Amino acid sequence: MKHRIKKEEIIGFIFISPWVIGFFAFTLIPMLISGYLSFTEWNVLTGLEGINFVGFENYSEIFTDDEDFWQSLKVTFTFSFIFLPLSQVFALALACLLNQKVKGLKIFRTILFMPTVMPAVAVSLLWMWIFNSQYGILNRFLAIFSIQGPDWLQNPKTSLSALIIMGLWGVGSTMIIFLSALQDVPSSLYEAASIDGITPFKRFLYITVPMISSTIFFNLVMGIIGSFQYFTQAHVMTKGGPLGSTLFYNLYLYNVAFEKYEMGYASALAWIMFFIIVFFTALVFKSSTLWVYYENEGKSKGKKMKGEQV
Numbered sequence: 560m561k562h563r564i565k566k567e568e569i570i571g572f573i574f575i576s577p578w579v580i581g582f583f584a585f586t587l588i589p590m591l592i593s594g595y596l597s598f599t600e601w602n603v604l605t606g607l608e609g610i611n612f613v614g615f616e617n618y619s620e621i622f623t624d625d626e627d628f629w630q631s632l633k634v635t636f637t638f639s640f641i642f643l644p645l646s647q648v649f650a651l652a653l654a655c656l657l658n659q660k661v662k663g664l665k666i667f668r669t670i671l672f673m674p675t676v677m678p679a680v681a682v683s684l685l686w687m688w689i690f691n692s693q694y695g696i697l698n699r700f701l702a703i704f705s706i707q708g709p710d711w712l713q714n715p716k717t718s719l720s721a722l723i724i725m726g727l728w729g730v731g732s733t734m735i736i737f738l739s740a741l742q743d744v745p746s747s748l749y750e751a752a753s754i755d756g757i758t759p760f761k762r763f764l765y766i767t768v769p770m771i772s773s774t775i776f777f778n779l780v781m782g783i784i785g786s787f788q789y790f791t792q793a794h795v796m797t798k799g800g801p802l803g804s805t806l807f808y809n810l811y812l813y814n815v816a817f818e819k820y821e822m823g824y825a826s827a828l829a830w831i832m833f834f835i836i837v838f839f840t841a842l843v844f845k846s847s848t849l850w851v852y853y854e855n856e857g858k859s860k861g862k863k864m865k866g867e868q869v
Contacts, residue, residue, distance in 0.1 A: 597827040603820040610823075617827035628828070630803045631811035634719065638807070639786040642723045647778060650730040654737035655763075668738075675731035683795035686725045687712065712797055715804040722792060722805060733778050740774035741767065772851045780843055787836050808832055 597617060601610045621628050657668055674682065689697050690711035698708030711721040744767060752762045768775075790809035793799065799806035799814070812832070816825035 593826040593829055596823050597830050599823040601821075601823040603822050613823070617824050618831075620824075621827060621831065627803070627806065627811055631806045631808040634804065634806050635787060635789065635808040638719060638723065638789060639783070642726050643779075643782045643786050645723070646727060646730050646733065646782060647775070649727050650733035650778070651737050651775075653730070653734045654741055657734070657738055658741045668735075672731035672735055674729045679791040680795055682725070682729065683792045686721075686728075686792075687796055690721050713801055715802045718797055718801060718804045722789075722796070725792065733782070736774060736778055737771065740771040744770045769852045773853055776843070776847050776851045780840055783839050783843065784836055787832065787839075 596610075598612060598614055599610050600613045600616070653671055657664065657671070689695050692698055692708065692710035692713070695708075695711075697711070701708040709717045711717050748766050748770070749762060752766060757765075788809055789807050790813065793805045793807045793810050794813065797805040799810050808828075809832070812825055812828045815821050815828060
């Protein structure tokens, strides 16, 4: 019996070993190295001999003398605080529509999910054509209603808005997760509420939202991480312009690391963003006890209350 258990443990370790090796080789060890490099001044072109330990000088310079840091932080926060709630609401609305029993539902689901599986670079090139001020399809559509469309990507006032609009087009993965959660809500709850004369809006507010709150929590956490790491679209479409209006944090970090080759400074920037993401994620986790409902916890609490009454 003991021999069989040991054999099963060995087989289990063999199966999880690729993930463990990958975690150490591509996540933990690089993080530790970048943590050390954040306290150094190192231009990659000088080789390992050029690494000079400077303590907290990188962090001091970032917070006191680096205007691009504050601009990139402003752009990233603005994008995240606008795009994140819009994307969650939009994805949930689409999921509710796709949860209805209508003809051709599978076709609609496929069409709405398809942008998610398209390469980010290809999507960026497509939207560059859509946003083109002269022959872009968006401005031509606006011209039908006698509206003069702006130069979306070349105007500092509209460039960030253009990226937000493009981002809403790719909420397919969030939508599918919401859809699976909606389909798990017991229909008996809606039937009972309907018999009692509860309006559809109240049914959504008091039944649907609490029952899918754990899914909202998951999508919110993933959305926070994704929005703060926004990079590819801005790099391909605007390069951070015009006038720094789309200079996202990750784009600025990329420029410092792979255009200026200041790897120590870039590592410090990376760790600052890491702690920002950890802070907001922890904030959501802390608040989840107030608004996230888990069915199993609800049942266990009910049983506990009954036991206390007895």
